Amino acid sequence: MAKLLKSKQKPFKAPLLAILKKVGGKLEHLEEAILLAAGEGKGSEADEFGADSYSREQQLGLIENGDEIKGFVIEALSRINDGAFGSCLACEKLIPLKRLEVLPYAQYCVPCQELDEKGELQLNES
Ligand SMILES: [Zn+2]
Structure with a gap:
């Protein structure tokens, strides 16, 4: 499995x-936080963030289910503890830092996420 350097996982x-x-609190605030985080591109990189609008939309869709997000976030945190954060759970490739x-709680890389949404994702048996 490809692994992100621990120093890159911790942030x-x-x-x-x-x-x-x-x-755990109000979902409207989460939406706000995500929008703020998404807008935090470092000036010159703002254009690259534009290309991420697709995933941002997906993300906003997820907000409707706070419990689901909570589960993803807890899993992501435990993966940081295990040093396994940043790898796609399906194909095990590194998820792009962008x-x-x-x-931050993405479980899959973009291609795998798309397959998952179509119900075509096959997880490796482990
Ligand atoms: Zn993948």
């Missing part, structure tokens, strides 16, 4: 904890 702990806090910045 995601804070945003994940923040999301967890928000889903995607993790927008969606």
Whole structure:
């Protein structure tokens, strides 16, 4: 399994904890937090963030289910503890950091996520 350096996994702990806090509270605030986080591109990289609008929309769709997000966030946090954060749960490739910045609790890379939404994702038996 491809692994993200631990030093690169740790910075995601804070945003994940923040999301967890928000889903425990009011969902409108979570939406706000995600929009803010998504807009935090570093000036010149703003254009690249535009390409992520698709995943951002997906993410906003997920907000309707706070419990589901809570589960994803807790799993992501435990993966950081295990040093396994940042790898796609399906194909085990690294999830691009850009995607993790927008969606820190992403379980899959974009291609696998798309398959999952179509119900075509096959998880490796482990
Ligand atoms: Zn994948």
